[in-house]
Amino acid sequence: MPYRIRNGLIDYLEIMQIAGVSELGAPVLSDCVSAEIVPVKTDGNPTEIIEQQNQTNEIPNKNIENIENIEINKNTENNINTENIENTKNIEQIPAEKTGEIAQDSLIAMSKSKIDLLQELSQKVAQCARCSELVLNRTQTVFGAGNPDTQLVFLGEAPGVDEDKRGQPFVGRAGVLLSDIITKGMKIRREDVYICNVLRCRPPGNRTPLPEEAEHCKPFLEQTLEIIKPKFICCLGAVAAQNLLQTTMPVGSMRGNVYYYKDIKVICTYHPAYLLRNPAIKKQTWEDIQLLMHEMGLTVNK
Numbered sequence: 001m002p003y004r005i006r007n008g009l010i011d012y013l014e015i016m017q018i019a020g021v022s023e024l025g026a027p028v029l030s031d032c033v034s035a036e037i038v039p040v041k042t043d044g045n046p047t048e049i050i051e052q053q054n055q056t057n058e059i060p061n062k063n064i065e066n067i068e069n070i071e072i073n074k075n076t077e078n079n080i081n082t083e084n085i086e087n088t089k090n091i092e093q094i095p096a097e098k099t100g101e102i103a104q105d106s107l108i109a110m111s112k113s114k115i116d117l118l119q120e121l122s123q124k125v126a127q128c129a130r131c132s133e134l135v136l137n138r139t140q141t142v143f144g145a146g147n148p149d150t151q152l153v154f155l156g157e158a159p160g161v162d163e164d165k166r167g168q169p170f171v172g173r174a175g176v177l178l179s180d181i182i183t184k185g186m187k188i189r190r191e192d193v194y195i196c197n198v199l200r201c202r203p204p205g206n207r208t209p210l211p212e213e214a215e216h217c218k219p220f221l222e223q224t225l226e227i228i229k230p231k232f233i234c235c236l237g238a239v240a241a242q243n244l245l246q247t248t249m250p251v252g253s254m255r256g257n258v259y260y261y262k263d264i265k266v267i268c269t270y271h272p273a274y275l276l277r278n279p280a281i282k283k284q285t286w287e288d289i290q291l292l293m294h295e296m297g298l299t300v301n302k
């Protein structure tokens with residue numbers, strides 16, 4: 001049966017061989033085998049053969065179109081994602097007091113703003129010379145440390161010798177115990193709370209801060225709390241509790257109750273340094289921490 005395409009291919013090969021393009025032989029001949037199966041009307045013109053070969057490319061082209069469709073589908077999926085993102089944006093636009101959530105962008109912006117404000121305040125503290133005796137004896141001021149977006153602030157008394165050296169609050173033995181209370185007792189990370197003291201300078205010999213020193217430093221504490229806006233404060237020891245709540249009650253009498261500083265809930269317990277000297281009262285401290293956790297809505301593991 002005379003299949004003209006076969007003849008056409010042979011003619012084409014001959015033409016190409018005459019032209020010195022022998023490398024084309026193998027693939028074209030292999031194409032020839034399949035070309036024999038389907039009779040194709042052609043005059044054997046190489047151009048027509050090439051057109052026929054191109055026609056066989058239509059299927060891959062369709063496949064390509066399908067791939068394009070898949071791509072379009074992918075884009076459709078992306079569109080859904082985009083809608084989701086837009087929906088997320090819509091959620092973010094709902095006031096936080098209605099959703100009970102704070103948009104991530106707002107949180108980051110807020111954090112930066114709080115960090116900047118705390119940085120500015122810490123620079124003022126570093127230059128403060130209101131308490132002449134403390135200024136003469138301090139290595140550096142100890143401003144505070146932690147997460148400015150926290151709900152919980154731990155308030156201590158004043159920097160000790162280790163804190164004075166390192167410029168960070170609660171980094172000595174008492175600080176290790178406080179870390180244990182936070183991480184092992186409360187099951188939260190220390191870096192997720194904020195820790196500061198009533199005084200930002202170490203009293204010589206770790207003596208108790210004088211009332212006038214606490215009064216001098218009070219604006220810095222008030223401004224720190226105003227910037228952070230915590231919902232809970234845990235006072236560590238009598239100096240913290242009495243200065244924050246403006247009372248003369250001993251801390252032992254203040255335990256077990258919830259007090260308020262402005263609209264912030266305040267729990268009072270013993271100072272970790274006092275616990276180191278009196279390990280027997282760790283049990284009472286744990287009760288105070290459990291009360292704090294209960295107020296914060298945290299699960300208490302007894």
Ligand code: SF4
Binds near residue numbers: 213
């Ligand atoms: S304790 Fe406070 S008020 Fe006194 S010098 Fe230090 S930073 Fe200033």
